[in-house]
Amino acid sequence: MAFNIGLSGLRAATSDLNVTGNNIANAGTAGFKQSRAEFADVYAASVLGSGSNAQGSGVLLANVSQLYNQGNINYTQNALDLAINGNGFFVTSNNGDVGYTRAGYFGTDRDGFVVNNFGYRLQGNAVDANGNVQSGVVGDLKIETASQAPKASSKLDQNFNLNSTLVSPKTWQASYDAEYNRWLNDPVNGVVDPANPTGAQQAAAATSAASVADATFNPSDPTTYNSSTSVNIYDTQGNAHVLTQYFVKTGANDWDMKMLVDGRNPADPGSTTPYALGLSFNSTGQLQSVSDENATPGLVTIGADMTVTINAASGNPPTPGSGWIPAISDNGKPPVWNWNGAQANAGGIAFDFSDATQFSSAFAVNSVSQDGYTTGQLSGLEIDDTGVIFARYTNGQSKVQGQIVLANFANVQGLTPVGKTGWVQSFESGEPVVGTPRTGTMGALQAGALEDSNVELSDQLVNLIVAQRNYQANAKTIETESAITQTIINLR
Structure with a gap:
């Protein structure tokens, strides 16, 4: 015994x-x-x-x-190394055979699928054509390695402040002392000899402001405008164009905003005369109205059941051509420019500067954003703690590629180990509960890291x-x- x-x-x-x-x-x-x-x-x-x-x-x-x-988190240099901080398992598929693992060694195969060391494909939620994650649609995650197509600018949002203490560039100061000797600032256009006035007209008594009659706007002469700013916009082929805005004060609460695209009038590419909009502010410094300084007043009578389309630049029915055709509404809303293929296919840009202000502080562009971009090459990947995969491109853009899902079980002790640091479900483990990281009982993901033994x-x-x-x-x-x-x- x-x-x-x-x-x-x-x-x-x-x-x-x-x-x-x-x-x-x-x-x-x-x-x-x-x-x-x-x-x-x-x-x-x-x-x-x-x-x-x-x-x-x-x-x-x-x-x-x-x-x-939980094992310790060890950080690495590989963006596709993943660690789970909390409950859950990565879901993998090997030709349809589903497995579960905590080992986060992942990379991409030649077809762009996210795979582990043994070629098993990582599972997650796919995205639609607009880059929105399709919850509940679980499948093989794939990274699109192709170049990102360019996108024409369709919207430009600006938030700027115009200095209310500035005076019109057409105004200059003349100062006199008690003996009627004076000191003149140079006028905006030309130099005035007090004995033989030429060039700009002058009129002054004591200390006063005089209007310069021929202070013509010139984008090359900063003395003919108060402030300016530039931003890149893009056409459908990804070509960049420089939109420059010049601000000229015309009254106590009124400004002209003159615009050029690559030094040309956006409505008439053959002209270098800028396109102008009038900005009016109320007594509290808020933008009150926007007016088209280029428009010719007119009256249009529309009969019943009739639709009329008017070209804001010329008043004629729109015809194909080249250039940027601006339009302005009658309710003070930001203007819309329709661009008819100066370099590529037609597109449109909507301007939003409804948050513009006129306060007693220096001119400043507080924020500016536009949604166009040029062609981009894949430069890297980022994965947040909820498992969303972002592809970064050389044009500064990012695109969602999918979202990693995790699985958990009522009885993890019932899982069957199958080697290769993996498990499969069994009767004792119960059915898997699949969800995204940081939801329910699922842990958070840490990209660029591995969970140690x-x-x-x-x-x-x-x-x-x-x-x-x-x-x-x-x-x-x-x-x-x-x-x-x-x-x-x-x-x-």
């Missing part, structure tokens, strides 16, 4: 050594979860049951369980010593039983 008990102890100690050795071997394996050998005693059973003097029959290996506590080497080395001593002790049981048996044999 003691032989069998000792043998069962040796088998148990061997199993413990195997489990501990496997833990030690995988101490450096990302996503590995340590195992634990769990034992139970054995008692001989009879029809009448076991009495109080029943003797044990040894030990058996009841279970080898895995401990799913949760093996604690110091604990495992102690377990190794304990298993070794257990093995030696059980071997001693067999040795002692052998000696007793030999004593019985020697009784002859």
Whole structure:
């Protein structure tokens, strides 16, 4: 009997050594979860049951369980290295066979699919043509490596402040002393000799402001406007064009905004005369109205059930051509420019400067944004903590490529390990609950990082010593039983 008990102890100690050795071997394996050998005693059973003097029959290996506590996060330089901080498993597919893993070694294959070391494809939510994540549509995640097509500018948002303390560029100062000697600032256009006035007209008494009659706007002469700003806009082929806006104060609360695209009038590319809009502000400095300074007043009478389309530049029905055709509404809303292919196909730009102000502070463009861009090449990937994958391009744009999903189980101990740091579901684990990171019980993702093995080497080395001593002790049981048996044999 003691032989069998000792043998069962040796088998148990061997199993413990195997489990501990496997833990030690995988101490450096990302996503590995340590195992634990769990034992139970054995008692001989009879029809009448076991009495109080029943003797044990040894030990058996009841279970080898895995401990799913969090491993340390180790940061790497690979954007597609992923770590889960919390609950959940990555979902992979190998030709339709679904598996689960915590090992976040991922990259892309030659077709652009996100795969792990063994070529299993990472699963996630796809995106539609507009880059919106399609929740619930789980499939193979793929990174589009093709160039990003250019996009023509269709909207320009600006928030700027015009300095209310400035005076019109057509105004200059003349100052006199008590003996009627004066000091003149140079006029905007030309230099005036007080004995023989030429060029700009002057009129002054004491200290006064005089209007310069021929101070013609000139984009090359900063003295003919108060402020200016420029921004790049793009056509459908990705060509950049410089839109420059010049601000000229015309009254206490009134300004002209003169605009050129690549130095040309946007309504007439053959002309360098800027297109002008009038901006009027109220007493609190808020933009009140916008007017078309180029328009010719007119009256249009429309009969019943009739639609009339008017070209804002000429008053004629619109015809194909080149240039930028501006339009202005009658309700003070920002203007819309329709661009008819100076370099490429027709597009349109809507201006929004409804938040423009006129305060007693320096001219400043507080914010400016436009939605056009040139062609871009893929330059990198970013993944946020919710699993959304962004592709970054050389044109400064980014595009959503998909969203990684995670899976969790009611009983993770019921998962079946299949090697390669992976598991598959079983009857004991239950069905997977699939969701995106940071929702429900799912953990958060950390990109550019890996989850270390949760093996604690110091604990495992102690377990190794304990298993070794257990093995030696059980071997001693067999040795002692052998000696007793030999004593019985020697009784002859």
